[in-house]
Amino acid sequence: xxxxxxxxxxxxxxxxxxxxxxxxxxxxxxxxxxxxxxxxxxxxxxxxxxxxxxxxxxxxxxxxxxxxxxxxxxxxxxxxxxxxxxxxxxxxxxxxxxxxxxxxxxxxxxxxxxxxxxxxxxxxxxxxxxxxxxxxxxxxxxxxxxxxxxxxxxxxxxxxxxxxxxxxxxxxxxxxxxxxxxxxxxxxxxxxxxxxxxxxxxxxxxxxxxxxxxxxxxxxxxxxxxxxxxxxxxxxxxxxxxxxxxxxxxxxxxxxxxxxxxxxxxxxxxxxxxxxxxxxxxxxxxxxxxxxxxxxxx
Amino acid sequence: xxxxxxxxxxxxxxxxxxxxxxxxxxxxxxxxxxxxxxxxxxxxxxxxxxxxxxxxxxxxxxxxxxxxxxxxxxxxxxxxxxxxxxxxxxxxxxxxxxxxxxxxxxxxxxxxxxxxxxxxxxxxxxxxxxxxxxxxxxxxxxxxxxxxxxxxxxxxxxxxxxxxxxxxxxxxxxxxxxxxxxxxxxxxxxxxxxxxxxxxxxxxxxxxxxxxxxxxxxxxxxxxxxxxxxxxxxxxxxxxxxxxxxxxxxxxxxxxxxxxxxxxxxxxxxxxxxxxxxxxxxxxxxxxxxxxxxxxxxxxxxxxxxxxxxxxxxxxxxxxxxxxxxxxxxxxxxxxxxxxxxxxxxxxxxxxxxxxxxxxxxxxxxxxxxxxxxxx
Numbered sequence: 001x002x003x004x005x006x007x008x009x010x011x012x013x014x015x016x017x018x019x020x021x022x023x024x025x026x027x028x029x030x031x032x033x034x035x036x037x038x039x040x041x042x043x044x045x046x047x048x049x050x051x052x053x054x055x056x057x058x059x060x061x062x063x064x065x066x067x068x069x070x071x072x073x074x075x076x077x078x079x080x081x082x083x084x085x086x087x088x089x090x091x092x093x094x095x096x097x098x099x100x101x102x103x104x105x106x107x108x109x110x111x112x113x114x115x116x117x118x119x120x121x122x123x124x125x126x127x128x129x130x131x132x133x134x135x136x137x138x139x140x141x142x143x144x145x146x147x148x149x150x151x152x153x154x155x156x157x158x159x160x161x162x163x164x165x166x167x168x169x170x171x172x173x174x175x176x177x178x179x180x181x182x183x184x185x186x187x188x189x190x191x192x193x194x195x196x197x198x199x200x201x202x203x204x205x206x207x208x209x210x211x212x213x214x215x216x217x218x219x220x221x222x223x224x225x226x227x228x229x230x231x232x233x234x235x236x237x238x239x240x241x242x243x244x245x246x247x248x249x250x251x252x253x254x255x256x257x258x259x260x261x262x263x264x265x266x267x268x269x270x271x272x273x274x275x276x277x278x279x280x281x282x283x284x285x286x287x288x289x290x291x292x293x294x295x296x297x298x
Numbered sequence: 299x300x301x302x303x304x305x306x307x308x309x310x311x312x313x314x315x316x317x318x319x320x321x322x323x324x325x326x327x328x329x330x331x332x333x334x335x336x337x338x339x340x341x342x343x344x345x346x347x348x349x350x351x352x353x354x355x356x357x358x359x360x361x362x363x364x365x366x367x368x369x370x371x372x373x374x375x376x377x378x379x380x381x382x383x384x385x386x387x388x389x390x391x392x393x394x395x396x397x398x399x400x401x402x403x404x405x406x407x408x409x410x411x412x413x414x415x416x417x418x419x420x421x422x423x424x425x426x427x428x429x430x431x432x433x434x435x436x437x438x439x440x441x442x443x444x445x446x447x448x449x450x451x452x453x454x455x456x457x458x459x460x461x462x463x464x465x466x467x468x469x470x471x472x473x474x475x476x477x478x479x480x481x482x483x484x485x486x487x488x489x490x491x492x493x494x495x496x497x498x499x500x501x502x503x504x505x506x507x508x509x510x511x512x513x514x515x516x517x518x519x520x521x522x523x524x525x526x527x528x529x530x531x532x533x534x535x536x537x538x539x540x541x542x543x544x545x546x547x548x549x550x551x552x553x554x555x556x557x558x559x560x561x562x563x564x565x566x567x568x569x570x571x572x573x574x575x576x577x578x579x580x581x582x583x584x585x586x587x588x589x590x591x592x593x594x595x596x597x598x599x600x601x602x603x604x605x606x607x608x609x610x611x612x613x614x615x616x617x618x619x620x621x622x623x624x625x626x627x628x629x630x631x632x633x634x635x636x637x638x639x640x641x642x643x644x645x646x647x648x649x650x651x652x653x654x655x656x657x658x659x660x661x662x663x664x665x666x667x668x669x670x671x672x673x674x
Contacts (some may be wrong), residue, residue: 197365198398200385202412216402
């Protein structure tokens with residue numbers, strides 16, 4: 001292999017090393033340190049000036065204490081489980097809403113499609129925080145939703161939506177909907193309409209044809225969309241803190257509190273490392289799905 | 299002529315048609331795709347719908363398949379009115395132009411798709427799939443996915459899948475359109491062979507007249523949502539009922555003029571001052587004095603340097619161009635009135651022995667029954 005090729009291949013590796021592996025190792029190191037009232041708020045710190053003994057002492061001070069601590073307090077594993085449940089359910093709801101939208105978009109007249117696509121992407125032009133704050137305005141006890149429902153006489157008492165898990169689901173579904181719609185749309189858009197007719201010709205009902213052709217062929221898009229929603233939703237912090245209540249338990253929120261309220265960086269780092277390990281499974285599955293799809297397209 | 303051993307149920311008034319279109323019209327909003335069509339197609343026929351794109355041939359076929367509703371009139375298949383009968387409830391299968399093979403299923407699963415949704419017992423499905431694979435010689439490819447096949451192989455999978463449920467009627471939408479010329483010619487005979495073996499009625503949509511001529515028992519030539527002529531390939535070629543059909547099928551010379559005599563089978567067309575009228579067969583619906591056109595195939599016109607004496611139809615002209623195609627040559631002859639007439643001869647001699655060359659004065663001649671006088 002010549003030098004130019006080595007250099008070219010070296011660039012992405014260097015990028016990953018600098019922006020992923022090094023930060024990861026730093027966080028890993030912090031997670032194995034001990035809490036201390038100092039700057040930075042943990043020990044040990046590596047003092048290279050003391051030479052070989054310094055490195056040995058530093059190494060000896062690292063341990064897995066914080067990980068053991070995570071198992072001792074039920075708050076943490078409950079938060080992980082609750083996050084998994086909320087992320088999974090929210091992904092399911094996003095799919096439930098996203099699939100029909102993607103389907104309608106793919107079946108819309110050609111001249112409408114760019115505009116519809118634009119409408120899906122448009123929210124990204126506004127700050128994510130502002131959009132979540134807007135939901136506070138909509139969902140609060142005297143917000144738009146309750147005002148409209150009470151004005152039309154559907155309800156007499158205001159619904160308590162804000163600061164509940166329901167609001168968190170609404171927030172996640174709303175925020176991540178485009179990530180679900182776009183991959184499903186891109187698979188449905190390629191779908192050859194004559195496949196549906198062929199299925200009907202061979203004895204399927206309209207619903208049967210939809211199931212055995214459309215749904216089957218949309219599968220790679222559905223899987224991609226689910227991962228794109230599930231992975232970020234699992235570590236979501238802004239939505240549960242702003243829309244969720246005190247009972248909403250999500251690991252992202254716990255992480256934030258450890259860092260900024262408790263200033264316990266080592267425990268927070270341990271929480272982050274475990275979250276990363278949990279996420280590796282769906283990320284690997286996602287990559288495999290993408291790979292399979294690429295091979296099928298060749 | 300002995301008609302008992304010739305397959306021609308359309309000549310038999312007793313024969314029961316399999317498909318009957320009565321006064322069928324199809325409109326899309328203000329656009330009329332099909333206008334008042336009456337048509338009978340008989341069992342075991344290989345029936346071709348031929349016409350330029352947008353003539354309504356595909357719409358006509360899709361109405362048979364149950365993919366389009368009829369706006370007016372009725373379509374019956376085996377005496378049953380097809381109104382409101384969904385595609386999946388018809389004993390009709392279709393081979394799609396794009397083949398529409400399910401990309402996520404193997405060849406064998408594509409063939410089994412329809413069978414699994416029929417009342418065929420599970421145990422018999424595999425046998426039927428194997429039988430279909432043998433029919434189209436794709437046994438080795440059963441476990442391949444469609445994208446791993448060549449165009450010709452995909453075409454055969456599509457055909458086998460459409461035939462798997464043993465439909466009474468098979469619709470083929472431009473079945474050979476995506477194949478290259480050589481493969482297309484081979485496949486034409488294969489299709490005819492399979493049609494004969496299975497005894498299925500085939501209705502094929504094509505814009506390729508050669509394909510229709512080769513395969514079909516009868517051809518319906520369509521234009522602007524109407525049937526212009528429905529007849530056997532030889533009748534369509536030899537006795538077109540209009541200049542449209544004559545022009546659409548094969549190569550033709552059209553000489554315009556005025557009908558000067560119409561007498562039973564024979565007719566005459568006055569076409570230029572100082573020339574005797576052309577004699578030909580009488581086409582449908584012509585009358586004396588009315589504008590008309592004489593249609594004659596280039597291969598039916600003889601070309602010679604000396605004036606033929608015993609033929610009524612003879613015209614002189616000058617050779618303007620010669621198209622040499624190896625087996626045949628086409629001479630483009632300019633007449634005195636400026637019209638260009640094509641004459642085709644088979645090259646039985648070597649080209650060096652050819653007696654006619656550019657700018658030669660030549661005589662064109664043909665018999666009284668070689669061409670046809672049509673309404674203009």
